[in-house]
Amino acid sequence: MSTTVQRPSLGVLHLGEGEKRFRLSRYAPSAEVSFFVRHYWIVSWDLTDQEPYLQDVIPNPCVNLVIEKNKSGIYCPARKKFSYFLQGKGCVFGVKFKPGGFYPFLRQPISTFAQGEVSLGDAFDLDDETAERSIFALDDEGAMVEFAESFLRPKLPPRDESVVLINRIIEQIIEDREITKVDDLCERFDLNKRKLQRIFDQYVGVSPKWVIQLYRIQNAAESLDQEDRQPDWSQLSIDLGYYDQAHFIKDFKSIIGVTPVEYSRKKL
Numbered sequence: 001m002s003t004t005v006q007r008p009s010l011g012v013l014h015l016g017e018g019e020k021r022f023r024l025s026r027y028a029p030s031a032e033v034s035f036f037v038r039h040y041w042i043v044s045w046d047l048t049d050q051e052p053y054l055q056d057v058i059p060n061p062c063v064n065l066v067i068e069k070n071k072s073g074i075y076c077p078a079r080k081k082f083s084y085f086l087q088g089k090g091c092v093f094g095v096k097f098k099p100g101g102f103y104p105f106l107r108q109p110i111s112t113f114a115q116g117e118v119s120l121g122d123a124f125d126l127d128d129e130t131a132e133r134s135i136f137a138l139d140d141e142g143a144m145v146e147f148a149e150s151f152l153r154p155k156l157p158p159r160d161e162s163v164v165l166i167n168r169i170i171e172q173i174i175e176d177r178e179i180t181k182v183d184d185l186c187e188r189f190d191l192n193k194r195k196l197q198r199i200f201d202q203y204v205g206v207s208p209k210w211v212i213q214l215y216r217i218q219n220a221a222e223s224l225d226q227e228d229r230q231p232d233w234s235q236l237s238i239d240l241g242y243y244d245q246a247h248f249i250k251d252f253k254s255i256i257g258v259t260p261v262e263y264s265r266k267k268l
Contacts, residue, residue: 011058011218013081013256013263014225021045021053022086027145033152035159036101038062040145044091052087058218058255061170061204061211063102063110065095065120065148067135072128074102074118076110077205081257093135093144095152100166100203104157110205124151165189166203169196173208174215180241182208216240217255220248224264233260 012018022045029037047053059078066075069090103110105123120126131151138144169189173179179188185208186193200208220240224231237248252260 011060011221013056013058013221016225018053018055021047021050022055025141027141029145030149033149033156035163036097036104036156037152038096038098038101040148041094041096042091042141042144043094045086046089047087048089052085055084055086056081056256057084058221059214061099061206061214063097063205065097067093067120067128067131069132069136072120072131074120074123076113076118079206079210080255091136093148095148098163098167099170100160100163100199103203104160104163105155107157109202111201113205124155126151162199162203166199169208170211173212177216177219177239177241179212180216181212185212213251214255216242217252220252220260221256221263224260227264230261230264236260 012024015024018024022043025042027040027042028034029039045053058081061077063077064075066073102123106118120128120131135144135147138147169185172185172188179185182193182196185191186196189196196208200206200211204211220236223236233248234245237245240248242248242251249259252263256263
């Protein structure tokens with residue numbers, strides 16, 4: 001049923017270096033679930049007798065359902081880079097919902113939830129301990145995906161066309177680097193600015209302005225990961241749609257936590 005999804009780093013910083021320490025798999029959902037779910041992801045590692053590793057990840061405009069020993073929960077979009085400390089041996093299973101795709105399950109504004117505030121039981125009548133015990137008893141990743149689908153399918157809400165619109169908007173942001181402000185989106189999709197902001201607040205939990213900024217910075221980080229030497233910073237800023245290098249540096253640091261030069265030096 002599921003096949004591994006071949007995608008870019010999707011916000012996992014320095015992915016090439018990280019994959020020396022862990023294994024990341026992504027699986028496509030079934031057709032029935034795919035309206036709401038972008039993919040399933042599994043991270044596993046064995047650093048027994050090795051140094052721990054800190055993996056940095058850029059936030060994204062998606063809700064993630066995470067099953068991890070003693071840390072399971074539903075995590076709404078963060079606004080800054082977050083780091084995960086890998087040590088010993090472990091595994092984490094996740095369900096990444098499409099932008100806006102989790103809202104129909106609870107029908108409460110995503111912006112009102114704090115990180116990890118929503119439990120598995122709130123949306124799927126599944127307690128954390130049962131989920132952790134059930135999924136980590138499975139050795140096969142495909143079986144893990146099937147388990148996730150078994151508790152998602154009975155709870156699937158009616159399809160919501162606002163989810164379709166949100167994903168069209170975000171795909172346009174990703175593909176068209178000339179989109180640099182919310183007014184550009186309003187013009188492209190013939191939407192009132194307040195309505196657009198209200199939909200994102202309700203369904204996504206972050207503003208459309210932040211999403212534009214996020215993907216420009218993600219593009220920059222992925223470009224730096226692929227470079228073997230220091231890039232032309234002015235040209236990179238222009239390529240990403242910035243009018244000046246100072247604004248690019250400011251936005252980059254606000255999400256990544258370091259300047260582009262510092263980030264590049266860590267890789268090199």
